[in-house]
Amino acid sequence: MPILNWDALTSHGNQRGRALAAAILQAGLEAADPYANIRQLVRRQGDRLLVGDPAFDPIDAPHTGTDVFDLREIAHIYVLGAGKGVQRMALALEHALGDRLTGGHIVDKKGGELLGLQRVGVTLGAHPAPDEDCARGCQRILEITRGLTARDLVFTVGASGLGSLLTLPVPGVSLEDVARTVYLLQIERGAPTRDLSPIRNHLDQLKGGRLAALIQPARAIHLLAKPPQPWRELIYHNYWVHMFPDSTTFADALAALHKWDAWDAVPESVRRHLSAADPAQETVKPEQYLQYPQRIFCCIKGEEAQWATPRRKAAELGLRPVWLAGGLSVEAAQAGRYAAAIARTVEGLGEPWAPPVALFTGGELLVTVGRETGIGGRNQEWALSAAMQIAGSRQIVMGAVDSDGTDGPGSQYVPGASYPTLAGGLVDGDTVAEARQQGVDLLAALRTHNTTPALLALHSGILAPQSTGLLDLGLILVLGRHGEGQR
Secondary structure, three states: OOOOOHHHHOOOOOHHHHHHHHHHHHHHHHHOOOHHHHHHHEEEEOOEEEEOOHHHOOEOOOOOOOEEEEHHHOOOEEEEEEOOOHHHHHHHHHHHHHHHOOEEEEEEEEOEOOOOOOOOEEEEEOOOOOOHHHHHHHHHHHHHHOOOOOOOEEEEEEOOOHHHHOOOEOOOOOHHHHHHHHHHHHHHOOOOHHHHHHHHHOOEOOOOOHHHHHHOOOEEEEEEOOOOOEHHHHHHOOOOOOOOOOOOOHHHHHHHHHHOOOOOOOOHHHHHHHHHOOHHHOOOOHHHHOOOOEEEEEOOOHHHHHOHHHHHHHHHOOOEEEEEEEEEOOEHHHHHHHHHHHHHHHHHHOOOOOOOEEEEEEEOOEOOOOOOOOOOOHHHHHHHHHHHHOOOOOOEEEEEEEOOOOOOOOOOOOOOOOOOOOOEEEEEOOHHHHHHHHOOOHHHHHHOOOHHHHHHHOOOEEOOOOOOOOOEEEEEEEOOOOOOOOO
């Protein structure tokens, strides 16, 4: 997954530092691509299909090893699923299965390119709030499940963005009502996925393990574009991977609405459906799910949970790599300012690490936009907020990307706008001065969450192809002590 605007990113400011940072961030983007791993996991040998590799088993899974299927005994093989970048997963399965793949359908995020899949249909839908294309693609998935038999085999593919792209509302709740609820909670009020999921799960025909139930009686092989997770977490504590059982309840959904003071703000149909709490509409729980014939695999190398590939790249480039923090779930602008303060401390004092050093962070940052309608994303806000704090530094370069290549919804909510969806941003000590020279108001961009136009004007917005993702990757480079050397 090359950075598409490499020359522009590295043509100004701290050019050496920018080139180093871009190389490291590109390594992170490439690490989040599961294509090669799926080819390693799924192999065809004549009439035999081999599925399994210990590198991709969930941690402490009760069923391990390689499953061997006699293709002469399998009637049909399908690929179903959703998520950002799942075309790459489906492409790997097309190449592995060849003419034995019957077909299928997936929903990927709008803004990326169609990869020319030959057997698996693709619908591009909106994210983070779903649109009619999401529902249209999911209706096709539902139709395929209705014809499955015990002689069929289904591969499901899932990645970040699954909760929005896999949307087919229950009867009585319109798509518009679901989209309004998601936008209100996630965009306007900044609710994290953990709080939004119980609500979405209970408003949908496919979420909360229901897709896994609909696949029955066929055998299922579930592929998740994440590093290996503990099996018990996936089975007993899951809330967002809809091919697995759901740990949330109607009561959790109601509690989340009240927690975010959203009860009176969401559509009446949402309140009515969640309040009814019909047991027949409850999501799939572990005891039911474990009766299904299925295997689970996590299709990203385990070490990438802490970004091993970009850290190795930093070491190759002569920088000491340090894993600073993971699991970040805070406002992006605040995180950027704090990260910049750490950078300034290292630059000024050589503490707690002596430069040259590359510090890494991971997680899922938040942006609470309220009623603003700017075009941007959480990693872009991290970068611009950091730029304000490192102005004038000759040693610090900072960058952040959403590893799926799409940081934010792009121009989705701004009629008539046509800005590309950035992967993130890259800044240095000259960024503030460059903005001043070009008349770019960074404070206004942050206040209105309109960071994409600002970063593009400064040739500091990162463009990359869309793929699956490992959430956010933040990078802080401190190349030397304050006052040392000249670039």
